[in-house]
Amino acid sequence: WNQVKIPLLLSNPPSPLFPSTMERFTESVASMVEGIGSNEKIHLGYVAAIYAVSIIIVSHVNTRRSLGSPSPLPPLSWNYVRACHYSLMIPLIVGSLLLDQFWPSNVYLVAFKAMANSYAIGSLDYIFSQTRKASALACAGGSLLWLSSSFMVQMYLLRNVFGGDASMVRQTSYTPWAFALEWLRTGHYLSLAGIFTDLVFSPMHRLTHHPLIYKRLHKGHHATTTQLSGLELWRGHALDDIIMAATIIVGFSATMVICTRLGLGYAFNPLSNTAWYIYQVYLPYSHASDSRLAALIAPMPEALNFAAYHHVHHQDPSKNYGLTLPSDLLWDTLLGARTIVMPSEFAKRKGG
Known part of the structure; x- marks a missing residue:
């Protein structure tokens, strides 16, 4: 199907993304604001609406739980929960694609819409969870910190380190085959990205669990170990959100370049806007209330499915x-540790 390149910006491009002085940074921000046209306002309105509705819902759930009700819903079957997630996930992805189709945007707004969708999925999972009072505003702020940190680092690496193109492809065909292709593209990308990302993320993450660092920085992210929800991804110290996102995106950016040079992606990016929306919706499932949610989008082997694998942690x-x-095999061997438990094995232990 036809490939349409999504530019970084549609009009009035700003100064370089990483200016060397505060003055150039101010000019860059001003140029971006001036470049907001009618199309951009539509996309920003979508982002604002998704965040507003999600925050209201999470706040309502918190109110109910503060009154003694652990969940606003009675116990529900897995089939019902799964159907609810698909019922939200599909309209979010399709709606974002329609916005891109009829009101062409830029890469920045694709990223913002994808994160808004991700936050909405996390909020839905929060409804089904038994988690106590995750702050709606704090988690929303954490998601935006996560987005800004990862996206800025990704743009810098692709432009200045890996020599890749930070642009993206917009899907223009909506046949079942086209969607199947993007789903497969997302799957192979996630598998490779998880491996390359871990070369940086795993040692850094182990470091944050050192007693001197854990209690000051990372402890909030592990506020609960028995009752998880999709919002846990952004629940923690602001600096922790920034560091986690920045380290994860290093491997993802490297994977983009490798996939492209191996012919597994497009000429300038292995991901289309469709694949990016699918990937971002997948993120909250690494902390979901039910580990089975990790397989809704990416039914990969558990050793490579980072949402399922990290859920154990x-x-x-x-x-x-x-x-x-x-x-983990590599770093456990180097450090002489034994930290690996496969998700299926962990589920059996928990059930037993």
């Missing part, structure tokens, strides 16, 4: 520091 913080099995 949030139930037992001494296990699975990395995102994939290969990385």
Whole structure:
């Protein structure tokens, strides 16, 4: 199907993304604000609406729980929960694609819409969870910190380190085959990205669990180990959100370049806007209330499915520091540690 390149900006491009002085940074921000046209306002309105509705829902759930009700819903079957997630996930992705189709945007707004969708999915999972009072505004702020940190680092690496193109492809065909292709593209990308990301993320993550650092920085991210929700991804210290996102995106950016040069992606980016929306919706499932949610989008082997693999770490913080099995095998060997528990094995232990 036809490939349409999504530019970094549609009009009035700003100064370089990483200016060397505060003056140039101010000029860059001013140029971006001046470049906001009618199309951009529509996309920003979508982002604002998704965040507003999600924050209201999470706040309502918190109010109910503060009155003694652990959940606003009675116990529900897995089939019902799964259907609810698909019922929200699909309209969010399709709606974002329609906005891109009829009101062409830029890469920045694609990223913002993707994160708004991700926050909405996390909020839905929060409804089904038994988690106590995750701050709606704090988690929303954490998601934006996560987005800004990862996106800025990604743009810098692609432009200045890996020599890649930071642009993106916009899907223009909406046939079942086209969507299947993007789903497969997302799957192979996530598998490779998890491995390469762990080369940086796993040792850094182990360091944040050092007693001197953990209690000052990372402890808030592990506020609960028995009752998780999709919002846990952004629940913690602001600096922790920035560091985690920045280290994860290093491997993702490297994977982009490798996929492209191996012919596994497009000419300038292995991901289309569709694949990016799918990937971002997948993120909250690494901390979901039900580990089975990790397989809704990416039914990959558990050793490479970082949402399922990392989910174990949030139930037992001494296990699975990395995102994939290969990385933890490497770092466990180098450090003489034994921290690996496969998700299926952990589920059996928990059930027993």
